[in-house]
Amino acid sequence: MNYLKYEVINRIAFITLNRPEKRNALSHELVSELMEAFDAASIDEAAKIVVLCAEGEAFCAGADLAYLQKLQSFSYEENVADSNHLKDLFLKIYTLNKVVIAQIQGHALAGGCGLAAVCDFSFTVPEAKFGYTEVRIGFIPAIVMVFLLRRIGEGKSKQLLLSGDLISAEEACNLGLVNYLSTVESLEQDVLDFANKLIRSNSAQSMAATKQMVAAVQSMPLTEALNYASSMNAKARGSEDCQRGIAAFLNKEKLIW
Known part of the structure; x- marks a missing residue:
């Protein structure tokens, strides 16, 4: 895999976004590799819990805008197929037969914020920002909206989706978008401790x-x-x-x- 890493350590499958130079933006290739990695985790008997994490300063900046610009020359049918590709990834994570924990070490924006929202649990640091900024570039938060409504309800979803505002990690936690706040120093250990509790107890x-x-x-x-x-x-x-x-x-x- 070129854009992510997959490894299993002590019954935890770590899927790591590894495109830091592009702020882990969701290109077609990265989405494909994520699909493959979650498929692997779902049948990996050595893994009981899945942790989704990322290299670099950002967790995920959302759609790769250069790729999005390229898609503007595609036919409607080709764009539907590409949209379904991302939809299938989000649905796979949401319905995966194993608990998925997002370890969010940096900003999670637009589709990246959606990626965090479809995970079952999420840990983040105070420095991270969250938001659905699609309306600011004339785009729409279409696929992420379906899952966000389920997670935090209509009123809070409208607040984020229609404003396009970025919010702090603390605000994201208060809205129910993320579950737990950790310090930069303790994030990895907090995720490990929580994952191991689930492994041992459930x-x-x-x-x-x-x-x-x-x-x-x-x-x-x-x-x-x-x-x-x-x-x-x-x-x-x-x-x-x-x-x-x-x-x-x-x-x-x-x-x-």
């Missing part, structure tokens, strides 16, 4: 099923959602992990997943 099967349900139930009518929930509940009761977990609790045994 069933991978249970986390995957919970993610699947969170993605599915929001678009279902109430009765359909409850029927689906009842079905998933019944399946979970018969799972090996549930049997192990309940037995360990009743026997007062410490279970390491």
Whole structure:
């Protein structure tokens, strides 16, 4: 891979954006490599948690504007195909069968902010800025909007998407866009500690099923959602992990997943 790195260390798959000279901007090639990396992580038996991080000062500056300018000469059909390429990446991360933690060491803007928003958890530093700046260049935050609405709701999403303003890491945390603030010095360790807590304490099967349900139930009518929930509940009761977990609790045994 030319634009990112993939490695597994102690049950954590690290996917590292490695295009610092372009502020890790999302070119077609980088999106393709991210798709490949998340596909690999989803089936990698050595990895239980995925951490998405980046090299350089910026986490991700969003779409590569030079590539975006090139796309203006493409046909509508070609642009739909390219848009679907990015949509497929965001959907893959959002529905991945493993928990994804964003380690945001620098600015996350436009599509880069969307990339952070589709992760399950996010840690950032006070110096980082966040924002959806598409409207300032005559573009629209189309694909990221779908996921942002789910994450923080309509009112807060409009505030960010229509203003195009950059906000501080603290503001992003208050809005629910990111989960945790860390210092520059402690960011990596904080992410590792959190990932290891999930690895030790939680069933991978249970986390995957919970993610699947969170993605599915929001678009279902109430009765359909409850029927689906009842079905998933019944399946979970018969799972090996549930049997192990309940037995360990009743026997007062410490279970390491």
